[in-house]
Amino acid sequence: MNLLFDAIAWILDPANWSGAGSIPQRLWEHVSITAVVLVIASAIALPTGALIGHTGRGREPAVRVSGGLRALPTLGVLTLFGIWLGIGLTAPVIALVILAVPPLLAGAYAGFESVDRRTIDAARAVGMRESQIVGKVELPLGLPIVVGGIRSATLQIIATATLAAYIADEGFGRFIFQGLRTRDYAEMLGGSILVIILALVIDGLFAIMQRLVVPAGVRASRTRELRSRPTRSRAVVGQPITEGNQE
Amino acid sequence: MTWLWSNLDLVGELILVHLALSVPAIILSLVISVPIGWLAHRYRWSRGVLLSLCALLYAIPSLALFVALPPITGLGLRSPVNLVIALTLYGIAVIVRTAADAFDSVQPEVRQSATAMGYSAAGRFWGVELPLAGPVLLSGLRVVVVSTVSLATVGAVIGVQSLGSLFTDGFQRGIQAEIITGIVATILLALALDWLCVLTGRMLMPWSSPRRSRRPALSDVRSIEADPA
Amino acid sequence: MIEFRGVSKRFPDGTLAVADVDIVIPPRKTTVLVGSSGSGKTTLLRMINRMVDPTSGHVLIDGTDVATREPVALRRSIGYVMQNSGLLPHRTVIDNVATVPLLRGERRRDAHARALELLDTVGLDRSLADRYPSQLSGGQQQRVGVARGLAVDPNILLMDEPFGAVDPIVRAELQQELLRLQGELGKTVVFVTHDIDEAFLLGDQVVIMRHGGKISQAASPTEILANPADDFVAEFVGADRGKRALHVTEVGGRRVVFDGDGRAAGVLAS
Numbered sequence A: 001m002n003l004l005f006d007a008i009a010w011i012l013d014p015a016n017w018s019g020a021g022s023i024p025q026r027l028w029e030h031v032s033i034t035a036v037v038l039v040i041a042s043a044i045a046l047p048t049g050a051l052i053g054h055t056g057r058g059r060e061p062a063v064r065v066s067g068g069l070r071a072l073p074t075l076g077v078l079t080l081f082g083i084w085l086g087i088g089l090t091a092p093v094i095a096l097v098i099l100a101v102p103p104l105l106a107g108a109y110a111g112f113e114s115v116d117r118r119t120i121d122a123a124r125a126v127g128m129r130e131s132q133i134v135g136k137v138e139l140p141l142g143l144p145i146v147v148g149g150i151r152s153a154t155l156q157i158i159a160t161a162t163l164a165a166y167i168a169d170e171g172f173g174r175f176i177f178q179g180l181r182t183r184d185y186a187e188m189l190g191g192s193i194l195v196i197i198l199a200l201v202i203d204g205l206f207a208i209m210q211r212l213v214v215p216a217g218v219r220a221s222r223t224r225e226l227r228s229r230p231t232r233s234r235a236v237v238g239q240p241i242t243e244g245n246q247e
Numbered sequence B: 001m002t003w004l005w006s007n008l009d010l011v012g013e014l015i016l017v018h019l020a021l022s023v024p025a026i027i028l029s030l031v032i033s034v035p036i037g038w039l040a041h042r043y044r045w046s047r048g049v050l051l052s053l054c055a056l057l058y059a060i061p062s063l064a065l066f067v068a069l070p071p072i073t074g075l076g077l078r079s080p081v082n083l084v085i086a087l088t089l090y091g092i093a094v095i096v097r098t099a100a101d102a103f104d105s106v107q108p109e110v111r112q113s114a115t116a117m118g119y120s121a122a123g124r125f126w127g128v129e130l131p132l133a134g135p136v137l138l139s140g141l142r143v144v145v146v147s148t149v150s151l152a153t154v155g156a157v158i159g160v161q162s163l164g165s166l167f168t169d170g171f172q173r174g175i176q177a178e179i180i181t182g183i184v185a186t187i188l189l190a191l192a193l194d195w196l197c198v199l200t201g202r203m204l205m206p207w208s209s210p211r212r213s214r215r216p217a218l219s220d221v222r223s224i225e226a227d228p229a
Numbered sequence C: 001m002i003e004f005r006g007v008s009k010r011f012p013d014g015t016l017a018v019a020d021v022d023i024v025i026p027p028r029k030t031t032v033l034v035g036s037s038g039s040g041k042t043t044l045l046r047m048i049n050r051m052v053d054p055t056s057g058h059v060l061i062d063g064t065d066v067a068t069r070e071p072v073a074l075r076r077s078i079g080y081v082m083q084n085s086g087l088l089p090h091r092t093v094i095d096n097v098a099t100v101p102l103l104r105g106e107r108r109r110d111a112h113a114r115a116l117e118l119l120d121t122v123g124l125d126r127s128l129a130d131r132y133p134s135q136l137s138g139g140q141q142q143r144v145g146v147a148r149g150l151a152v153d154p155n156i157l158l159m160d161e162p163f164g165a166v167d168p169i170v171r172a173e174l175q176q177e178l179l180r181l182q183g184e185l186g187k188t189v190v191f192v193t194h195d196i197d198e199a200f201l202l203g204d205q206v207v208i209m210r211h212g213g214k215i216s217q218a219a220s221p222t223e224i225l226a227n228p229a230d231d232f233v234a235e236f237v238g239a240d241r242g243k244r245a246l247h248v249t250e251v252g253g254r255r256v257v258f259d260g261d262g263r264a265a266g267v268l269a270s
């Protein structure tokens, strides 16, 4: 327990709260690299996933790519980009984007796919354009799952950004590697605690958001059907959209 | 390639070390998760608590967990056991949820008819519920297999030997081939263990359709969860 | 008036769903497509609003080939009601009914006002307006579906097994409601069912389809009962099994009508 007290003392030490490499600076770095990576990866993965979920086309390759990327060891990707691109933020940002794409992609297509085909069919039959089906039907109904994907991706980025301090001078991870080098366990543990708090806070925010984006009508049906088990628990797997009848 | 040929021994040894870290973690997390998952399935009140705890655990960045565990376990930072415990915790975080879902997926009619036929509670668990939950459990296990093998490499930065050592060593000495070898070896190891799981599953559960034991991560919404890093 | 001229539909997988169909659907009347599962009723219906395009032949509405019309605009001008109502689960009843007017760019206030009137028309209490579909019974959902179909005051209303998923009592209620509505509104209704009784009850013209997407007979219920075109029709409508055969017996000086099972069905008016 002494170790823990030391770490807390380290966190509370005013000396660590100002100047270069202070806690606020590292926090800012950690949050901003996470945000930048999330934006870039989302810009790539979300529209792609939405398109796949909407059309049902290209699902297999997407599944294979995101499945394959998931097996990639993060540290390997980081160090590889590290020696290719040298020190600086480019290497970690690229590596983090690559690692954040699979959960975002999977969330987006699973979300769009989860929408009942009959609902989409009806929307088309009353005269919605494809863009309106995407925006007014699939997006709101699939959003909880899409946000779930963003949540996982964000946690993944926060975690990997910690590790990325191994190859770049950024984020809370620096405290861990600094402490490791100087055998200062209080600093290592303090840094770890800060990362854990950051991850849990962000996760909590996403949990709230995920609840808020559940459309009211869907929420209403959930409470009503609390006791009955779902007959079809999740997305219609890979049912292609062909013109015409989906029965 | 030349790097690989001249370092085959090292790579082979690290693969064994890597297995020694990940296999116990995978098995432990399965063994621990099944009863917890069953609890979450059986008692509604416990479900929320248990699953939230798992979600919290899952949200913790791995490097931070590796560093934060020693004061709790009393082990040294560089102890492989420390790493195994951390990996087991992540495994539990994933499988408990799958296990709860897996038991939920057993139809109540089947359970009731088993009771009606005279199964005892324990007999029903081993003879009916567990086998029927098997395919879904397997899908969760496969996710854990891949993520554990990948995650074990992270330990290298705090000095726990594994295939990850090829990353840290390659990075420090600027040997690209070493890092690539490490990546490929890690992926192959994950695939091999995954394949072993499928094979075992097919042997133990010949009734489960190939469709259900298809790569779980893929058709499963849960697959949107990234592996902890 | 809707006309099918030599219309066939073969799906990409090779299924021939509709085979060389010629038929005229008269305006302001109810035409019921009836036939066993997979006989191509839905496919035929959906070629009217271009949810499905024919592989050959033409579908004409008032003399204009629908193929020349922009699908989205066409669909917005035609009411469509389907089984399980097809309502948007994340929108309230009133927003569901107002979907198409809002898509067309009508002002929200006007669209909502009209939607409320439509709830009256289909016999739903206005207090349900702010509920979500999941908070309604199956029968109520179906009524909302009908209200949505009527929202743009279309000339044509397509209904694909709209009452297929509700219990028999509610179904009978909805059928009567539809008859009443049709009496008031006089739309061109194309109605799909596989219930021959429903077809005879609702249809001015009944189109009997058989497997392979062919039409066996298209005529009024009376005509079909009197002159079934072939054995298939005769069997399908049950005329041959005496199910619909009624006979009259004198009982105590009044002429009582008995059905095929020997149950009293009514008294013959003199």
Ligand SMILES: Nc1ncnc2c1ncn2[C@@H]1O[C@H](COP(=O)(O)OP(=O)(O)OP(=O)(O)O)[C@@H](O)[C@H]1O
Residues within 6 Å of the ligand: A242, A243, A244, A245, A246, A247, C011, C012, C013, C015, C016, C017, C035, C036, C037, C038, C039, C040, C041, C042, C043, C044, C194
């Ligand atoms: N999108 C499609 N792709 C391929 N085949 C289709 C498609 N839609 C329908 N079919 C096939 O075309 C045939 C006619 O289908 P359709 O849905 O029109 O029948 P239906 O008479 O409406 O049947 P039901 O009473 O079951 O609704 C069936 O054999 C069906 O399997």
Ligand SMILES: [Mg+2]
Residues within 6 Å of the ligand: A247, C041, C042, C043, C160
């Ligand atoms: Mg049909």
